[in-house]
Amino acid sequence: MSLAEAEVADDITIGDAAGPTTGATEISQPPSRLEIYGDRAFRRSTLIIAWFIVALMFWLVFSIGRQAMPAVQTYGLRFLTTSTWDANKAQFGILPAITGTIYSSVLGLFIGTIFGLAIAIFLSEGFLATAIEALLKIVHLEDKRPWASIPDRLEDFLKITVELLAAVPSVVYGLWGIFVVIPLVRPAADWLYGHLGWIPIFGTPLSGPGLLPASIVLAIMVLPTISAISRDALVAVPPKMREAAFGMGATRWEAILAVFVPTAATGIFGAVILGFGRALGETMALAMLAGNANVISWSLFSPANTLAALLANHFPEADRIEVGALMYAALVLLAITLVVNVIGTLILQRADASLKGLR
Amino acid sequence: MKTTVGIFLSVALLLCASFAMRDQADVAVAADNVTLQGTGATFPAPLYQKWFAEYNKLHPDVQVNYQALGSGAGVKQFQQGLVNFGASDAAMTDDEIKAVKDGVVLLPMTAGSIVLSYNIPGGPAEVKLSREAYVGIFMGKISSWDDPIIAKANGGAKFPATKITVVTRSDGSGTTYVFTTHLSAISPEWKAGPGAGKSVNFPVGVAGKGNPGVTALIKQTPGAIGYVEYGYALQTKMPMAVLENHDGKYVKADLASGQHALATVELPENLRAWIPDPQGADAYPIVTYTWLLCYKKYQDPKIAETMKALVTYGLSEGQKDSEALGYIPLPSNVVDKVKKAADQIS
Numbered sequence: 014m015s016l017a018e019a020e021v022a023d024d025i026t027i028g029d030a031a032g033p034t035t036g037a038t039e040i041s042q043p044p045s046r047l048e049i050y051g052d053r054a055f056r057r058s059t060l061i062i063a064w065f066i067v068a069l070m071f072w073l074v075f076s077i078g079r080q081a082m083p084a085v086q087t088y089g090l091r092f093l094t095t096s097t098w099d100a101n102k103a104q105f106g107i108l109p110a111i112t113g114t115i116y117s118s119v120l121g122l123f124i125g126t127i128f129g130l131a132i133a134i135f136l137s138e139g140f141l142a143t144a145i146e147a148l149l150k151i152v153h154l155e156d157k158r159p160w161a162s163i164p165d166r167l168e169d170f171l172k173i174t175v176e177l178l179a180a181v182p183s184v185v186y187g188l189w190g191i192f193v194v195i196p197l198v199r200p201a202a203d204w205l206y207g208h209l210g211w212i213p214i215f216g217t218p219l220s221g222p223g224l225l226p227a228s229i230v231l232a233i234m235v236l237p238t239i240s241a242i243s244r245d246a247l248v249a250v251p252p253k254m255r256e257a258a259f260g261m262g263a264t265r266w267e268a269i270l271a272v273f274v275p276t277a278a279t280g281i282f283g284a285v286i287l288g289f290g291r292a293l294g295e296t297m298a299l300a301m302l303a304g305n306a307n308v309i310s311w312s313l314f315s316p317a318n319t320l321a322a323l324l325a326n327h328f329p330e331a332d333r334i335e336v337g338a339l340m341y342a343a344l345v346l347l348a349i350t351l352v353v354n355v356i357g358t359l360i361l362q363r364a365d366a367s368l369k370g371l372r
Numbered sequence: 373m374k375t376t377v378g379i380f381l382s383v384a385l386l387l388c389a390s391f392a393m394r395d396q397a398d399v400a401v402a403a404d405n406v407t408l409q410g411t412g413a414t415f416p417a418p419l420y421q422k423w424f425a426e427y428n429k430l431h432p433d434v435q436v437n438y439q440a441l442g443s444g445a446g447v448k449q450f451q452q453g454l455v456n457f458g459a460s461d462a463a464m465t466d467d468e469i470k471a472v473k474d475g476v477v478l479l480p481m482t483a484g485s486i487v488l489s490y491n492i493p494g495g496p497a498e499v500k501l502s503r504e505a506y507v508g509i510f511m512g513k514i515s516s517w518d519d520p521i522i523a524k525a526n527g528g529a530k531f532p533a534t535k536i537t538v539v540t541r542s543d544g545s546g547t548t549y550v551f552t553t554h555l556s557a558i559s560p561e562w563k564a565g566p567g568a569g570k571s572v573n574f575p576v577g578v579a580g581k582g583n584p585g586v587t588a589l590i591k592q593t594p595g596a597i598g599y600v601e602y603g604y605a606l607q608t609k610m611p612m613a614v615l616e617n618h619d620g621k622y623v624k625a626d627l628a629s630g631q632h633a634l635a636t637v638e639l640p641e642n643l644r645a646w647i648p649d650p651q652g653a654d655a656y657p658i659v660t661y662t663w664l665l666c667y668k669k670y671q672d673p674k675i676a677e678t679m680k681a682l683v684t685y686g687l688s689e690g691q692k693d694s695e696a697l698g699y700i701p702l703p704s705n706v707v708d709k710v711k712k713a714a715d716q717i718s
Binding site for chain 1: 570
């Protein structure tokens with residue numbers, strides 16, 4: 014119902030309410046004036062608030078765009094293809110930040126997807142519950158009161174723990190990365206550089222902060238998003254299909270890999286894209302872990318820079334010209350994230366639509 | 373059902389409105405207290421915060437909020453009149469001063485050194501760095517600790533063949549400004565290359581956010597070297613390199629060497645003095661004053677008076693806190709000059 018129609022409908026109800034009332038003994042009563050107006054006020058306020066959010070989004074893009082305009086005009090496309098960021102000489106280029114953002118996100122996503130999908134399968138197929146039940150059967154406790162609920166509880170516990178990863182503040186991830194992840198990967202990184210240094214991705218010694226530690230931490234940060242949405246997609250695989258797969262004689266392994274995962278593939282892909290959006294915009298942990306060096310390198314051990322970290326690092330002390338350049342960089346980041354998120358949302362919608370007939 | 377929600381919403385709105393009104397009332401009641409807002413450098417922040425807390429104990433009606441957002445932010449917000457005072461490690465330039473219509477008084481309140489901290493597993497207990505060595509390291513020309521240029525100054529002490537990882541500040545900062553100004557003063561090559569500024573394009577290395585970020589990276593990276601404030605290095609017990617000064621002597625960063633460095637420069641009338649490369653055999657090479665930025669004319673006489681009292685406190689009692697926190701107390705002739713300058717505030 015459009016807004017105009019709603020108005021008309023409201024007027025009619027008010028007219029009815031003002032008309033002759035029926036007997037007081039009846040349970041059903043026409044709405045009072047207060048109820049009608051309250052109703053209408055509520056509907057209008059929700060409408061205004063909803064549009065306010067949309068307006069806020071456009072205002073955000075507009076105000077960043079307006080402040081970026083001088084820099085866009087001065088630096089043009091050169092801004093995207095050069096790699097010096099030197100406020101003293103008013104030279105600004107964000108190519109290393111763009112490549113660093115995409116490299117670290119893709120890498121983090123790759124690791125995160127492997128683990129996230131594995132967790133999603135584990136949780137959606139009830140492996141844990143089955144295993145614990147089997148264990149309980151051995152000791153004949155499967156029907157005893159407190160024991161019988163353990164499998165489900167444990168599964169819930171695991172699910173909640175994974176989702177809790179999303180609640181850890183990103184500065185904590187950053188600190189943890191510096192003090193735990195970097196020392197942890199150093200021996201392996203040194204070995205790889207020493208023995209396989211001729212492969213470009215191991216081409217430099219580990220500088221401390223760098224792409225690899227940053228990507229590992231990013232992977233952990235996107236894990237909850239990927240595992241939660243993938244799990245939902247896997248759970249949504251219609252029971253008919255499950256039964257059909259097993260009915261055809263597929264082993265569990267075959268059923269999962271050849272039937273369930275492909276059926277849920279669009280949903281899983283959407284989860285990955287949403288995780289990608291999160292990884293692209295992650296700021297604090299990367300500002301602490303990526304090394305903030307304007308370097309373009311294939312090496313996993315090389316320091317790098319990301320757009321979000323660049324913004325966080327340079328804003329407080331930036332002068333007018335640099336602020337323009339930073340706004341331009343913000344615009345680029347916004348564009349990348351927006352495109353990725355729109356793609357993710359579209360894929361998720363398609364995933365829902367494609368499963369509709371099967372439910 | 374819908375009605376209930378509607379009523380709830382209106383009640384909530386009313387409540388919000390009434391709370392907002394009450395907040396305003398609170399502010400009105402607190403009007404006889406004086407609250408000063410300041411923004412600026414992170415470098416002197418621990419000292420300033422100590423002063424303001426102590427001052428608040430002595431004068432409970434004076435509350436000073438100091439936000440350590442960085443020197444650049446300090447100057448910017450001060451120019452825009454958003455704060456009662458600013459603070460910066462780089463004194464304002466003439467152009468910047470001209471832009472402030474209420475007039476500017478620059479007051480050096482304390483001074484500090486910047487040190488080179490390192491992490492060399494298997495290195496000697498004390499590391500001496502010649503000017504050639506530390507400029508070379510930050511230019512990326514010296515990339516290994518066993519480089520002969522480093523060995524030369526250390527009299528044959530054994531250095532491991534570890535790769536040098538230079539650690540710099542990723543955020544713009546007064547610390548970077550002072551350090552790069554020093555490098556520009558001693559090396560024409562640095563001046564022509566990265567130059568001096570609050571954030572420069574360092575040729576090599578990784579960057580951490582703030583003194584804590586730089587310190588964490590140095591601690592976590594074997595072979596790392598980076599610049600941090602003396603006070604911070606002191607508190608976190610980081611090793612500090614002994615640097616060659618203008619006269620070719622090797623000097624440790626401490627209170628005495630810092631004071632020697634300050635004594636080499638006579639403060640001019642406007643109290644702006646850069647000490648990019650202090651002379652004298654005992655002077656530590658990288659030191660700086662740090663300035664409080666005040667307006668000459670305050671609209672509210674009460675604020676002007678409080679500001680003056682605060683500066684006086686910092687110059688007298690406050691100087692006693694300097695040493696423990698790793699700052700250099702101002703020489704007494706400087707204190708007199710700053711006190712005189714503070715009289716311009718009205």
